[in-house]
Amino acid sequence: MTALDPSTLGLEGDRRRVRRERRIRISFWVAGMSTLAISIAIIASLTANSVTFLSNIDLDTLLTFDKWAPRIGKFDIATLFVGSLMVSAIAMVIAIPLGLGAAVYLAEYAKPRVRRVLKPILEVLAGIPSIVLGFFAIAWIGPNIIVDLLHGPSDFSLATAGLGVGILVTPLVASVSEDAMRAVPYSLREASYGMGARRFTTVVRVVVPAAISGIVASLILAASRAIGETMVIALAGGAFGEAHFTTNPSDPGLTFTSALASLAAGTDQVAGGGGSDAGQAFNSLFFLGLVLFVLTLLLNMVGNFFVRRVREAY
Amino acid sequence: MSTVGTTLPREITIDRSLRGKRLDVPGLAFQLGLLACLFACLAFIVLLLATVFSDGLDVFKTRGFVLSQFPHELGRALDETSTFLVHPHGIPGWITSALALLGVPWGLFLAVRARRWRLVMGVVATIVVVFVIAGFIGTSSFLSGNVSSSADRAGVAQGIFGTLVLAFITALISFPLGVATAVFLEEYAPDNRLTRFVQLNIRNLAGVPSVVYGLLGLSIFVKLLSGATGGRTLIAGGLTLAILVLPIVIITSSEAIRAVPRSLREGGYGVGATQWEVTKTLVLPNAFSGILTGTILSLSRAIGETAPLLLVGAVLGFFTTGSADLFQKFTTSYTALPQIVFNWRGEAQTDFAINLTAAAIIVLLAITLLANLTAVLLRNRYEQRW
Numbered sequence: 271m272t273a274l275d276p277s278t279l280g281l282e283g284d285r286r287r288v289r290r291e292r293r294i295r296i297s298f299w300v301a302g303m304s305t306l307a308i309s310i311a312i313i314a315s316l317t318a319n320s321v322t323f324l325s326n327i328d329l330d331t332l333l334t335f336d337k338w339a340p341r342i343g344k345f346d347i348a349t350l351f352v353g354s355l356m357v358s359a360i361a362m363v364i365a366i367p368l369g370l371g372a373a374v375y376l377a378e379y380a381k382p383r384v385r386r387v388l389k390p391i392l393e394v395l396a397g398i399p400s401i402v403l404g405f406f407a408i409a410w411i412g413p414n415i416i417v418d419l420l421h422g423p424s425d426f427s428l429a430t431a432g433l434g435v436g437i438l439v440t441p442l443v444a445s446v447s448e449d450a451m452r453a454v455p456y457s458l459r460e461a462s463y464g465m466g467a468r469r470f471t472t473v474v475r476v477v478v479p480a481a482i483s484g485i486v487a488s489l490i491l492a493a494s495r496a497i498g499e500t501m502v503i504a505l506a507g508g509a510f511g512e513a514h515f516t517t518n519p520s521d522p523g524l525t526f527t528s529a530l531a532s533l534a535a536g537t538d539q540v541a542g543g544g545g546s547d548a549g550q551a552f553n554s555l556f557f558l559g560l561v562l563f564v565l566t567l568l569l570n571m572v573g574n575f576f577v578r579r580v581r582e583a584y
Numbered sequence: 585m586s587t588v589g590t591t592l593p594r595e596i597t598i599d600r601s602l603r604g605k606r607l608d609v610p611g612l613a614f615q616l617g618l619l620a621c622l623f624a625c626l627a628f629i630v631l632l633l634a635t636v637f638s639d640g641l642d643v644f645k646t647r648g649f650v651l652s653q654f655p656h657e658l659g660r661a662l663d664e665t666s667t668f669l670v671h672p673h674g675i676p677g678w679i680t681s682a683l684a685l686l687g688v689p690w691g692l693f694l695a696v697r698a699r700r701w702r703l704v705m706g707v708v709a710t711i712v713v714v715f716v717i718a719g720f721i722g723t724s725s726f727l728s729g730n731v732s733s734s735a736d737r738a739g740v741a742q743g744i745f746g747t748l749v750l751a752f753i754t755a756l757i758s759f760p761l762g763v764a765t766a767v768f769l770e771e772y773a774p775d776n777r778l779t780r781f782v783q784l785n786i787r788n789l790a791g792v793p794s795v796v797y798g799l800l801g802l803s804i805f806v807k808l809l810s811g812a813t814g815g816r817t818l819i820a821g822g823l824t825l826a827i828l829v830l831p832i833v834i835i836t837s838s839e840a841i842r843a844v845p846r847s848l849r850e851g852g853y854g855v856g857a858t859q860w861e862v863t864k865t866l867v868l869p870n871a872f873s874g875i876l877t878g879t880i881l882s883l884s885r886a887i888g889e890t891a892p893l894l895l896v897g898a899v900l901g902f903f904t905t906g907s908a909d910l911f912q913k914f915t916t917s918y919t920a921l922p923q924i925v926f927n928w929r930g931e932a933q934t935d936f937a938i939n940l941t942a943a944a945i946i947v948l949l950a951i952t953l954l955a956n957l958t959a960v961l962l963r964n965r966y967e968q969r970w
Contacts, residue, residue, distance in 0.1 A: 371621025
């Protein structure tokens with residue numbers, strides 16, 4: 271886009287070169303459009319099976335507030351929605367203070383040498399596979415925090431999963447909002463110091479407000495990641511295959527994602543074999559996927575809108 | 585003692601006498617709070633590693649590396665490779681043999697003739713390292729054992745194989761396609777509505793949860809294209825992961841390409857190069873380290889993914905690896921390290937649910953953290969050259 275357009279210069283040289291240029295241009299175009307094909311394939315496969323699912327069940331059963339148990343034909347979406355909401359909310363309660371705190375410290379207080387060491391370590395935390403954090407949630411968070419500290423009934427609960435997801439998305443919050451704060455031009459800080467402001471005042475009243483759209487973006491993207499996170503909840507959520515409707519985070523439960531994963535782990539259901547309920551369970555996978563896709567897409571679009579505003583500001 | 589809260593930023597130098605004399609209590613408290621947040625993040629890493637190692641290290645102690653067997657196992661790895669290469673396994677096996685027997689020496693010969701000594705050393709070192717690692721893996725019954733229902737014999741060899749092959753297929757597809765797309769977006773595409781839509785679409789694809797890609801793989805690669813992929817195979821799994829990481833590869837490659845200064849391109853055009861020639865000889869070589877970093881990071885993400893593989897049918901539990909033919913391994917049942925972790929975690933016995941799970945996690949972490957570390961080091965080395 272930034273490149274000059276050499277074809278207007280009339281200096282392309284001989285025909286073979288021109289033809290090769292055109293061939294290469296076309297193949298790059300095809301590669302570029304392949305991403306559109308992926309989106310179309312995702313939407314098509316999700317909606318096709320979701321339509322089959324929705325046309326084969328009584329729509330009233332989607333909101334019965336009793337249980338999600340696809341193997342016996344109970345498809346209560348509210349159970350999963352509330353589960354997802356609780357896990358994401360707990361995750362954000364952890365990730366917002368920790369992530370923002372770490373970001374402000376790295377961007378405004380840390381010496382360059384300290385920052386060069388600490389930032390890669392935080393990025394290592396971001397690179398830890400989610401299943402490993404799931405194991406950590408069961409092996410450490412469950413017994414030590416949920417049971418000992420908060421006197422929860424069991425190691426396995428939505429709260430355990432939420433804390434695990436919180437640790438998982440903290441580096442995302444930290445890294446995106448740190449970038450946003452470092453993008454704030456130094457002249458703003460200098461003006462603030464020039465007025466006699468302390469560093470604390472400068473950070474809170476000048477830098478953070480200037481970077482607010484990037485910070486909001488980091489939070490929205492983290493929330494979207496938390497909703498889409500699967501394995502931590504599948505391991506630590508405590509429910510497998512089915513879950514009762516609950517609004518208590520210390521109960522075991524399922525989210526959209528962990529319902530998908532646990533349904534898929536019973537391979538016979540995914541193959542679409544068995545009775546009619548099993549077939550419906552297979553189709554319900556895609557319905558869950560569609561709901562998840564739409565939810566995260568909306569969040570991501572809002573998040574990306576804020577990220578773009580940061581770029582345009584300075 | 586009053587300097588902590590009011591230290592001025594390093595860019596501004598002001599006479600010390602201008603700093604406040606009063607202790608800045610809220611500022612100090614704020615800074616300490618921030619530091620606490622940062623240390624909490626770091627503490628979680630330490631705690632996580634401590635938990636995993638305290639549970640899993642026993643497995644490596646009892647069934648770990650028997651160093652006295654190392655020469656024997658190294659010999660066996662060499663032996664198996666040579667039998668595999670010499671023995672024709674049908675046409676695909678024949679092709680791999682021919683490629684390995686002729687391609688590698690031919691490539692080395694060309695590199696030597698062109699005096700690309702670093703390339704030669706890199707290839708030779710890679711081969712040596714691979715065989716040494718294979719030898720070490722052979723000396724541990726945990727690393728070289730198959731998935732089993734008995735905790736004494738269960739091992740992660742099938743998982744390591746599956747994970748490495750999946751990463752290889754993922755890289756093979758997502759690297760060229762991702763870089764080509766990034767080149768298209770940054771160098772070729774006109775700034776119109778379609779291009780902006782494609783860019784928006786890529787950003788959105790990057791945020792789609794990984795399970796959804798699993799559903800895509802299930803309906804397209806496992807069901808629709810089962811003739812080509814063979815259903816629940818490594819190929820279907822690798823294709824799914826490739827599509828999963830493609831947006832990340834595109835975004836990081838785009839950033840690397842954008843960082844190449846415009847003057848370089850203009851210099852290229854100035855000497856009469858075409859757009860492709862400028863891209864090939866100036867843009868891509870200068871953006872290469874950035875592209876490589878992004879690709880390695882996305883590969884380490886692919887290695888750790890569990891949910892999509894659950895959907896596209898990596899095996900949970902016991903299965904036989906079948907014959908030694910590499911081609912057949914690509915088209916039969918497979919598993920990967922995260923799948924083994926997930927499966928063992930669900931077992932009732934403590935041996936499996938805690939010790940073996942933690943040991944498998946150590947192997948998984950070793951692979952992903954090594955990949956991440958490589959990427960971070962590469963990036964730090966090549967950062968801000970302009």
